[in-house]
Amino acid sequence: KEANKIIEKANAEASRSSQEIIDLAHKEIVDMREKAHKEISNAKNEAMKELHDEIVDVAIDASSKVLSREVTKKDNSKIVDDFIKDLDKNENK
Numbered sequence: 001k002e003a004n005k006i007i008e009k010a011n012a013e014a015s016r017s018s019q020e021i022i023d024l025a026h027k028e029i030v031d032m033r034e035k036a037h038k039e040i041s042n043a044k045n046e047a048m049k050e051l052h053d054e055i056v057d058v059a060i061d062a063s064s065k066v067l068s069r070e071v072t073k074k075d076n077s078k079i080v081d082d083f084i085k086d087l088d089k090n091e092n093k
Contacts, residue, residue, distance in 0.1 A: 056080050 059076040 052080060052084065055083075 056076050059080055
């Protein structure tokens with residue numbers, strides 16, 4: 001009878017321990033997934049910024065040649081920003 005109580009207690013403890021391990025593993029997976037999503041989002045934002053900057057530089061050069069005058073970075077930045085907003089609107093449709 002005492003042996004059965006010890007076995008039941010050990011089984012209950014083992015069950016509790018295994019559930020704690022499963023819960024901890026689940027939390028780690030969720031944390032890793034959230035971290036990966038943040039890293040992906042940050043990388044995407046950085047790539048978009050770099051692309052934006054490069055587009056602005058190319059647009060300034062092209063605009064200067066077409067208009068035969070100096071176009072400010074602010075002028076082209078606004079044009080590119082408007083263009084990207086339009087792209088975002090079309091992408092989200």
